[in-house]
Amino acid sequence: MTEQLDPQKQLQVKKGIDQAEDDLVTWIQNALDQxxxxxxxxxxxxxxxxxxxxxxxxxxxxxxxxxxxxxxKKWGRGKESLAEKIIEDIDGSIKKNAQIIAECCQTDFKPIWLEMIRRYLGYGARHLKYKRDGAA
Incomplete structure (x- = not known):
C-alpha cells in the first residue's frame, strides 16, 4: 500500500482485509470451479x-x-468464461468489500482493492494447481 497510514489505521485495514480472506478464497474457487x-x-x-x-x-x-x-481460448470466452468471472469479481464483490473497509478505516479504497485483488489471484493460482495436479 503506497499511502502512508498511521499504525492504527494500518492495523485496521490489515484486519479488514484479513477478515475478507475467506470470501476471496471462496470467490476464486467458485470462479475456477463453475x-x-x-x-x-x-x-x-x-x-x-x-x-x-x-x-x-x-x-x-x-x-x-x-x-x-x-x-x-485457455481463459474461456464469453459470459460464462473464467476471464469474465474474474473481471466481474474484481469490479463487483472485491471492489465493494474494499470500499467498505476503506470507509470503516477512513482511508483510500484503491490500495485496499489492489491488495484484495492480489490475494484473490494468488489463491486462484493455488486452487488451479490443486485442480490440475491434486484433484483425483
Missing amino acids: TKYGDLEESQFRNLVRVSDTTESAEVIKNFIRYQVGRD
Whole structure:
C-alpha cells in the first residue's frame, strides 16, 4: 500500500482485509470451479499474479486478462468464461468489500482493492494447481 497510514489505521485495514480472506478464497474457487475455460496452465495464471504484483492499477490487471483472452481460448470466452468471472469479481464483490473497509478505516479504497485483488489471484493460482495436479 503506497499511502502512508498511521499504525492504527494500518492495523485496521490489515484486519479488514484479513477478515475478507475467506470470501476471496471462496470467490476464486467458485470462479475456477463453475466457469468455462480451456487447458489453462498454472504458469499462465501465475503471469496474471505477477502483473497484479507489479502494478498499482486494477485496470491494468483487467487489460492483461482481456489480452490473454484475445491470444487464445485457455481463459474461456464469453459470459460464462473464467476471464469474465474474474473481471466481474474484481469490479463487483472485491471492489465493494474494499470500499467498505476503506470507509470503516477512513482511508483510500484503491490500495485496499489492489491488495484484495492480489490475494484473490494468488489463491486462484493455488486452487488451479490443486485442480490440475491434486484433484483425483
